[in-house]
Amino acid sequence: MxxxxxxxxxxxxxxxxxxxxxxxxxxxxxxxxxxxxxxxxGPVERSNKFPNNNRRTFPDFPPPNPNPEITGTTTTTPSPDMTRCLQNCPVTAQYNPVCGSDNVVYSNIGKLECANSCGSAVTFRYYGQCISNVRGK
CATH class of the missing domain: 1.20.5 (Single alpha-helices involved in coiled-coils or other helix-helix interfaces)
Incomplete structure (x- = not known):
C-alpha cells in the first residue's frame, strides 16, 4: 500500500x-x-478600423476661432415620430458627450447614431460639448 x-x-x-x-x-x-x-x-480577425500602430490617438477638437461669428439660432421641436424613435433606440447610458453637425450635444456617440438612423441628417463633429459663439447662454 x-x-x-x-x-x-x-x-x-x-x-x-x-x-x-x-x-x-x-x-x-x-x-x-x-x-x-x-x-x-489562434488566428485573430482584426478590423482595419483601429490599426495597431502603438501610438496614442487624440480626438479631433475644433481649431480655436479668434473671431467668432455671432449668428442667430433657431430651436425646433422634434416630431412625435422622431421622439418615439429616439426613445426606442437601444443605447448605453454612458455619458461621453459629442457635438453633432447640427450643433446639438449628444450624451454619447450612440445617441448621435440613433438620431441619424431615426431620420435626422446629423454627423459627428468632435468629442465634447459644442462650442457656443454667444457668451452667457
Whole structure:
C-alpha cells in the first residue's frame, strides 16, 4: 500500500514540475497572436478600423476661432415620430458627450447614431460639448 502512495506522490511531483517549468508552452508557437496587449492562441480577425500602430490617438477638437461669428439660432421641436424613435433606440447610458453637425450635444456617440438612423441628417463633429459663439447662454 505504501508503494502506491509513493508512486502517486512521485507522479504528482513530476506533473507539477512539467506544469511550472519554463519550457511549458503551446505546441505551435506560430499560432500565438498578440493584439492590443492580449495574447491569443489562434488566428485573430482584426478590423482595419483601429490599426495597431502603438501610438496614442487624440480626438479631433475644433481649431480655436479668434473671431467668432455671432449668428442667430433657431430651436425646433422634434416630431412625435422622431421622439418615439429616439426613445426606442437601444443605447448605453454612458455619458461621453459629442457635438453633432447640427450643433446639438449628444450624451454619447450612440445617441448621435440613433438620431441619424431615426431620420435626422446629423454627423459627428468632435468629442465634447459644442462650442457656443454667444457668451452667457
Amino acid at each position: 505504501e508503494k502506491t502512495g509513493f508512486t502517486y506522490a512521485l507522479i504528482g511531483v513530476f506533473l507539477m514540475f512539467v506544469a511550472f517549468s519554463a519550457d511549458a508552452r503551446p505546441q505551435f508557437q506560430n499560432d500565438l497572436v498578440e493584439v492590443d496587449g492580449f495574447v491569443f492562441d
